[in-house]
Amino acid sequence: MKVAFLLAILLAAVPAFAELPDLGGRSVTVVTENTYPPLQFLDKEGVAVGWEYDAMNEIARRLNMQVDYQHSSWDAMIPAISSGQFDIGMDGITIRDDRKESVDFSTPYMRSEMIMLVRGDETRFADAKSFAADPKLLMAAQPGTTPFYVGVYEVLDGNEANPRIKMFETFGAGLEALKAGDVDLVLTDSAAGEAYAAASNGALKIVGGRLGAEDFGFIFPKGSELVAPVDAAIKEMKSDGTFAKLTKKWFVDTKLVE
Template identity: 60%
Template sequence: MVSLLSRLVAIAVIAMSSHSFADSLPDLKGRTILAVTENAYTPLNFVDPATGEGIGWEYDAMNEIGKRLNANIEWHLSSWDTMIQAVKQGQYDVGMDGITINEERAEQIDFTIPYMTSQQFMLVRADEDRFNDATSFAANPDLHFGAQAGTTNFYVAVYDVLDGDEGNPRITLLDTFGASVQALKSGDVDSVLMDAASARGYIGANPGSFKIVGGPLGSEDFGFILTPGSDLLAPINAAIESMKQDGTLEALNKKWFFDYNQ
């Protein structure tokens, strides 16, 4: 009885919190927000094979932000290597692609508060037996990473696993994150670094193809990026905070990182 009562009280508190935040959030009065992503970072953003539409954690989160702020989200696509510059120049209002908050990027664009904290892990083929962690990977000169230039995955591979040389030939550069995973699957590279959420997504979507080896290689915070000085920063931050407080972000984690791949 006590356990049931506690659960009912928790549900009531979340419901009241949600209504309270909704009442206090800014009203953007139907404003259209131009959002951009890549559709290549499962399960944050990717193409639904059944419909051809973009889906994922970030889609759901930004659409929910739009609802809470009384704004319309208009979706666009961009490659990773042009996204930050496009948002900086104001071609889009907000961008997302599992973008790590760091000082170098913050000099170019504005970041929201973090919507997710993640750690990097080594994704490998399911039958891999030549190494079992970052140290044994680094010790074998025949092993190669697949990565996109300028991403967290690339920099962790360079500085946390290898020798700090960004031109190290043991890193094969590919155009998209999905291409890196495909290169791993086909045997062209031996590991791809990614956050735990995406690793679970790829493992779930490709049964028997991949596994994770070793432990976490650092921690990172993800944020949405906005044009410098954007008047959307405060409203979006307020919406993110409300979603943290009322359990919405945790519900999205459960949907995309666990339930989706069951």
């Protein structure tokens, strides 16, 4: 991977605010799934780490707030945030208009694109068109995620019940199914996919072109007063190079656990 490409997933820097809000040590609950390396995952010792953890910890430091991290499955996360069970959600969540009906988003903190992750010895297809043309080939996806919708509408036939899409509760479960030969394709954002391929010692590779851009944002209950302070911190961290440093750390310098 080239550093320049990875840094390109970050949105253009904007001028920093002169002074960030001080939240006075406010306690904030942040929920995540811990299954999406290198954004958030459990390391070999079982410690929750990743790009989003480092980013959120730095946001908390700059805003003077105390973070209590909680865990949730992906399918329960947006409803839990919408109902006010947690203050912030972070899980590589794509900013989409339909989701804005139930939660508020931060300003985007990262931009990425969908790529096709396959086994290293895959020769039956080389792009989305040739995958779609072979009815024997299967893809893994989590229901309701961007990879699911890209797989349905940009790779296959637009049928959300297409039996060629095998559903898994977590991204990691789908990736294990790919490695085991139970499915033939996993769609993921380019940042995570590049990292997985590089860390796999040839067991995984990327085929085809990129299938579309997506912006990631943190989510909040509708009307949350935390959105503006977090947005201010994000803008400052883009401007001063903090996000660029985190991207190099997690997408270039860190070997992911397998």
